[in-house]
Structure formats: C-alpha cells, structure tokens
Amino acid sequence: MIVGIDLGTTHSLVGCYGENGPKLFPNALGELLTPSVVSVDEHGHMLVGQAARDRMVSHPNDSVAAFKRWMGTPRETRLGSRMLRPEELSALILRALIDDAEAATGEKVTEAVISVPAYFSDAQRKATRAAGELAGIRVERLINEPTAAALAYGLQEQREGSRFVVFDLGGGTFDVSILELFEGVVEVHASAGDNFLGGEDFLDVLLQAFCADTGIAPERLPAGELGQLRRRLELLKRSLAGAGQSSLEIALDGALRNWSIDEDRFARLCDPLIQRMRAPVERAMRDARLQPAQLSEVVLVGGASRMPLVARLVSRMFGRLPLRHVNPDQAIALGACVAAGLKVRDQRLEEIILTDVCPYTLGTKVSRRDGNGQVQDGLFSPIIHRNSTVPVSREEIYYPVYDHQKLLSLEVYQGESPMVERNILLGEMTIHLQPDRSAAENGVRLRFTYDINGVLQAEATVLATGERHELILEQNPGLLTPEEIRARLRALEDIKIHPRSKQENIALLARAERLYEEHLQARDLVQQWIAQFRQSLDSQDEQLIREHRGQFRDALDQLERQL
Known part of the structure; x- marks a missing residue:
C-alpha cells in the first residue's frame, strides 16, 4: 500500500486514497493529528506523538520538537544515551504514522508520498527521503505542500487556464506557490518561502x-x-x-x-513577521510575472493560517477573500493522499500531471576580467534559475582565464547571491585542458540536468577533445561542521577594519544583492556593478570608494525605477 504523509513541524498526518476519495487514519488515541514530538522515558524507551508532547512540559530536557527545521543539517539531539539526527527523529514519527495506517487497514505500507515545503533545499529534500528509508519505506516522490493543498481543494478540476495562489503557513515553515491548470497539467509557475517562519x-x-x-x-x-x-x-x-x-x-x-x-x-x-510573509509572496508574483487581478483563487492552508491577521494580510495583498473550507490542518495531508492515488494510477482519479520547480538557482563559480584587465574572482554564474519547471536541462560554455591553462576547476553552487561565498557549494570536479591551446580554444560545455526527484547531474565536455566528465549530486550538500563555522567567523573578524565593514558600503551591497535576487532579467548587469564596487573597496582608496558609491547608488535607483 502507498500512503500520503504530511510530515509537519508541529503535527503529522497519514492517509491513503480509497473508494470515497482521500481518507486520513487516526492514531492510537483516535486523533488524526500526531504531534511531531519525540521523547525518551526513564527506561530509555522512545515516545512519539502526544505522549512525547506531554513530556515536553514535564521532561523538556528529554524531549524534542520542531526538528523539521533542522532537516538537511548535521545537528544532533541527545535523548537519553542516544544522539539523534533530524532524519532519525523524523523517521520515528514516520514509523508511528505507518503503524497507525497498517492498524487501520490491515495492509502493509511499502511506499509513501511525503509533502515538503516548496522552499525546501536539495539537502532538506534528501534528508526527508532518508528519513523514509530509516522508517522502512520507499519514498520515490515528494510533493510540495502548496501543490498538495491544491489537490485537496480539487483545483485540478477547475476550468482550463485557472491560476491559483496557495498560501501555506504551518507551525515552522511558510511558503507560497503559484499554480496554473491547463490540458490536465497542474504546473507550478513559482514558489518562494521562509523555512524559519511559522x-x-x-x-x-x-x-x-x-x-x-x-x-x-x-x-x-x-x-x-x-x-x-x-x-x-x-x-x-x-x-x-x-x-x-x-x-x-x-x-x-x-x-x-x-x-x-x-x-x-x-x-x-x-x-515584523507579517512583513516577512509579504516578501516571498511578492517574489513569487514577480517570478511568475502575474498581477493579483490575473488570479482565479487564493487558498489558505496550514494550522497557523487560522490567525485573523494572516487572512487580513492575504485579503489586502490579493483583493479577495481566500478559500478556507478545507480544514487547514488536514489539507496538505489530504492532497498527499490524492498524489498517492495518482502515483498508483487509481481508476477513480482522472489522469493529471503534476509539475514541480527547482526552488533555488543552480550555477557555477566563474572569474571575469574587468575593463582594466583585472581578474574578478568568486562570481556566481547561474545555469538553472530558480522556479524553472523540472525536469530541466540547461548548458553554458565556459573558458579558462589564461592561455595554456592545464586545469579548470568547476564548482557547483546553489543559491541566489551574485557572489559564491554566500551560496552553498554542492560539489566540484577538475577538468584537464589542452596546455598548448589559447584560452579561446579551450572551452568547456557545462550542462546541468535537474530531475523531479531532486537529483542534479553536472556534465562537462571539453570542446577541443570531446572528453566528458560527470558529477552526480545525490548526497546532502551544504553542511558545515562546527570547525568550519568557527573558521568562517574568524575569517570575518580578520576584515573588521576593511572598508567593507562601513555601514554605507554594507547597505549598498545588500541592496544590490537583493535586486539581483529579486529580478532575474537584470542579474548580469547588477552582478557587474557589484564586482566593480568590490574592486573599489579592495583599493581602500576612500575618495575612489566615495565616488564609486555615489555612482553605484544612482545606478541602482535608476534600475529600480525601470523595473
């Protein structure tokens, strides 16, 4: 049997698609909602759900909650004599849900469709799959929570060309997605969110x-x-x-x-929290290139969306009342059940295709020469932009900086910053070039392919020889050890007296990086300006910095007026 699971920050639910549509299973206490809490008793036994939640008050040092926010990190929690990673804690919740499903149906659960926040990174998605494996089930498909909510509302049955916004505020995460229905396809146009807001x-x-x-x-x-x-x-x-x-x-x-x-x-x-919610909504609308008047419906889900201030925000931003007739605590789980039914091709469901998007931009590290011939290093060159429909494959051609260069290091990054130091390194590979050739003759074609299961393939081909290199990124990337964190903090302390530390420079760079992140069509121009201004800062010439700062600010002002 394949089940649908909403693995939530505060509560989790399980169900399947049955004769009368999606159905949720109660836990041993007769409740549909199982608290996402784990505790250990005095005998070293693990407690999951309501019992563990009750012990949060009486035995807080032996209990843990909200660990969904730690997925994709190496953080460990001590419970009794055990040190448990977030994947292991989540696996305990999943195991309890599976036991409830098997008790309710008498069938063995072999596979699950699990919902995840739309803005979960690759590391967080892979950690969720790992949790399923630790719980003893196969997890081939993850479904974005807003997409699941759309299925729960039956939006796939609406008229062709309908566009929807799903506004999902849960216990620990917030995300928003814009979906469109056409020819039996529910396509995600854009997703944005905040994994630490709920x-x-x-x-x-x-x-x-x-x-x-x-x-x-x-x-x-x-x-x-x-x-x-x-x-x-x-x-x-x-x-x-x-x-x-x-x-x-x-x-x-x-x-x-x-x-x-x-x-x-x-x-x-x-x-302040309401303002944090506005930013992802505005970003998703910009990426989808839509205005509120072009939307058919706004759907509000997630337990925290019950707060009146959330409904007021949505009504003000979209000029209409949101749909809330499906229980906000259950909507995502019900949608995951529909997705499970689709996966097994249940005859009671019309054939429908669900598309997904890549939540973050994927690219590589590059160096560029400025007008003075100086090499600017550490720049981010996007290959697959965020909110590209997956599966997606894109390629770019890169050349070495110097003639007769023997090696080319290709580093794969995930993120939205124009500088790779602010993005997440996913992996790297070294390419051997032809040392007897000029830089213009030593090009390398780099192709990124990102599939619906969150696997990224980086393929590099040396144009001169046809030699091919491949990097498959399936492991949890972007994890910093405590030693690496301390090293980065020491590195930042070393540049305290550098002109970069002055607030006017920091503020200007932050503004430019925000524009780079928000406006895909202006990225190359903004990145060039950032590199030029950083070069001025490196000169430590106060007069030059002051002049360039004014020019930089004026350029950004003009760009914002045009966008």
Missing part, C-alpha cells in the same frame, strides 16, 4: 510580550515552567482567533501571574 514564531512573540509585561526573564525559568508557559500561550493564541481578547492565569517563579492581550495588540507585535 506558528512557533508567533508563539515566541506572545512569550516575549508576556515576559516583558510581567517582568519575568524566560531564561531564568525552570525548563518545566517554561514548557508549561509555552503550552498555555499556545492555547491563548488559538483562542485569540475566535475572540477579541484572551487571558491566562499561571503560577510561575513562585507567584500567580495574570495576563491578557487583545487581538489588535497581538497584530501590532506580529507586524
């Missing part, structure tokens, strides 16, 4: 407000009391969604504390 962050706002009003320092509270406070504040946050004001009474630090907050104040305190 309901937990809104809970942190309440915690900070409570502590500020009551004079309590949260770091001085015993772990058990802090866990209890967070649980009570979570209940208060939920009650705010249906009432104008909520209050709580709780014993903390040897005293009884009374506190209340109204919805208006909560909305004001959360304004």
Whole structure:
C-alpha cells in the first residue's frame, strides 16, 4: 500500500486514497493529528506523538520538537544515551504514522508520498527521503505542500487556464506557490518561502510580550515552567482567533501571574513577521510575472493560517477573500493522499500531471576580467534559475582565464547571491585542458540536468577533445561542521577594519544583492556593478570608494525605477 504523509513541524498526518476519495487514519488515541514530538522515558524507551508532547512540559530536557527545521543539517539531539539526527527523529514519527495506517487497514505500507515545503533545499529534500528509508519505506516522490493543498481543494478540476495562489503557513515553515491548470497539467509557475517562519514564531512573540509585561526573564525559568508557559500561550493564541481578547492565569517563579492581550495588540507585535510573509509572496508574483487581478483563487492552508491577521494580510495583498473550507490542518495531508492515488494510477482519479520547480538557482563559480584587465574572482554564474519547471536541462560554455591553462576547476553552487561565498557549494570536479591551446580554444560545455526527484547531474565536455566528465549530486550538500563555522567567523573578524565593514558600503551591497535576487532579467548587469564596487573597496582608496558609491547608488535607483 502507498500512503500520503504530511510530515509537519508541529503535527503529522497519514492517509491513503480509497473508494470515497482521500481518507486520513487516526492514531492510537483516535486523533488524526500526531504531534511531531519525540521523547525518551526513564527506561530509555522512545515516545512519539502526544505522549512525547506531554513530556515536553514535564521532561523538556528529554524531549524534542520542531526538528523539521533542522532537516538537511548535521545537528544532533541527545535523548537519553542516544544522539539523534533530524532524519532519525523524523523517521520515528514516520514509523508511528505507518503503524497507525497498517492498524487501520490491515495492509502493509511499502511506499509513501511525503509533502515538503516548496522552499525546501536539495539537502532538506534528501534528508526527508532518508528519513523514509530509516522508517522502512520507499519514498520515490515528494510533493510540495502548496501543490498538495491544491489537490485537496480539487483545483485540478477547475476550468482550463485557472491560476491559483496557495498560501501555506504551518507551525515552522511558510511558503507560497503559484499554480496554473491547463490540458490536465497542474504546473507550478513559482514558489518562494521562509523555512524559519511559522506558528512557533508567533508563539515566541506572545512569550516575549508576556515576559516583558510581567517582568519575568524566560531564561531564568525552570525548563518545566517554561514548557508549561509555552503550552498555555499556545492555547491563548488559538483562542485569540475566535475572540477579541484572551487571558491566562499561571503560577510561575513562585507567584500567580495574570495576563491578557487583545487581538489588535497581538497584530501590532506580529507586524515584523507579517512583513516577512509579504516578501516571498511578492517574489513569487514577480517570478511568475502575474498581477493579483490575473488570479482565479487564493487558498489558505496550514494550522497557523487560522490567525485573523494572516487572512487580513492575504485579503489586502490579493483583493479577495481566500478559500478556507478545507480544514487547514488536514489539507496538505489530504492532497498527499490524492498524489498517492495518482502515483498508483487509481481508476477513480482522472489522469493529471503534476509539475514541480527547482526552488533555488543552480550555477557555477566563474572569474571575469574587468575593463582594466583585472581578474574578478568568486562570481556566481547561474545555469538553472530558480522556479524553472523540472525536469530541466540547461548548458553554458565556459573558458579558462589564461592561455595554456592545464586545469579548470568547476564548482557547483546553489543559491541566489551574485557572489559564491554566500551560496552553498554542492560539489566540484577538475577538468584537464589542452596546455598548448589559447584560452579561446579551450572551452568547456557545462550542462546541468535537474530531475523531479531532486537529483542534479553536472556534465562537462571539453570542446577541443570531446572528453566528458560527470558529477552526480545525490548526497546532502551544504553542511558545515562546527570547525568550519568557527573558521568562517574568524575569517570575518580578520576584515573588521576593511572598508567593507562601513555601514554605507554594507547597505549598498545588500541592496544590490537583493535586486539581483529579486529580478532575474537584470542579474548580469547588477552582478557587474557589484564586482566593480568590490574592486573599489579592495583599493581602500576612500575618495575612489566615495565616488564609486555615489555612482553605484544612482545606478541602482535608476534600475529600480525601470523595473
């Protein structure tokens, strides 16, 4: 049996596609929602779900939650005598869900379609697959959470040419996707998001407000009391969604504390988080080249989307009320069940094709000569731009910097910065060139192919000889060890007195990099300006820097007016 799973930050669900459509299975407690929490008891036994969540208050040092945010990193958590990676913690949740599905159906689960945030990186997606393998099931297909939500709403049954925005705010992640339906294909035009923005962050706002009003320092509270406070504040946050004001009474630090907050104040305190939500929405709309009036529907999913301030944001940005008639906690899981039905070609489902996009730009490191013949190193050359429909294959031709060069190092990066130092190194390969040839005669064709399973193939062909090199990137990339992090911090400290550290230069470079990230069509021009300004900074000539800074700022002003 193949099941659909929503592996969430705060809760997870499992189901399948049955005779009457998608169906979710209850856990041993009769609940559809299984808390994504793991704990260890005094005997060393692992607890999963509600039992583990209850122990978050009583035994916070023996429990862990929100580890979905750590997927794709080497972070480990000690539970009893064990050190567990995020993949292993997720595997424990998946195993519990599979047991619930098998208990409900009497069938063995062999495969799952698992939903992931649209903005999950390659490392995070591969870590999710690894979690499935550790749980004993095959995970051939991951489905983006907004795409799953669209299936739950039956948007694939809408009229041809319909365009939808799916706004997904979960417990720990936020993403937005723009989809279009045509000729039986649900195509994702653009995705954007924030893997560290969700309901937990809104809970942190309440915690900070409570502590500020009551004079309590949260770091001085015993772990058990802090866990209890967070649980009570979570209940208060939920009650705010249906009432104008909520209050709580709780014993903390040897005293009884009374506190209340109204919805208006909560909305004001959360304004920075609301602004963080606006940026990915605007980016996705720009990448899709659409205006709000061109959209057919706006779908709101994710448990945290119940907050009235979220619905107000969506209504203001798109000029319409969002669809919310499917339970926001269950929508993604129901869509994953539909995707599972599609994968086994269930006869009750019309044939429909789901497309996906590459969430990040993929490219290579290059060097370029400026007008003075100086070599500018460390520049990022995109090959596959973000939001390209997958599977996708693109190629570019690169040449060595010098004549008679013997070797060419090709490094593969993922990210949106014009400088590779700010992107993630995925892998590298060394190409042997013909030393008797000039640079113009020693070209290398570099082709990137990215498939729907998240595997990137980098293929380099030496034009002069036809020699071919291949790099398959399937492992978890972009992981920094603590030693590497400390080394990078030391490197940054070494350049404190450099002109780059001056705020006006930092702000200008940050603005340029934002424009590079947001506007695909202007990337080459902005990257050239950044390289030229960095060269001025390297000169440490204050007068030259000041002159170039003014020219750089004027150029950016003009570019923003044109875009």
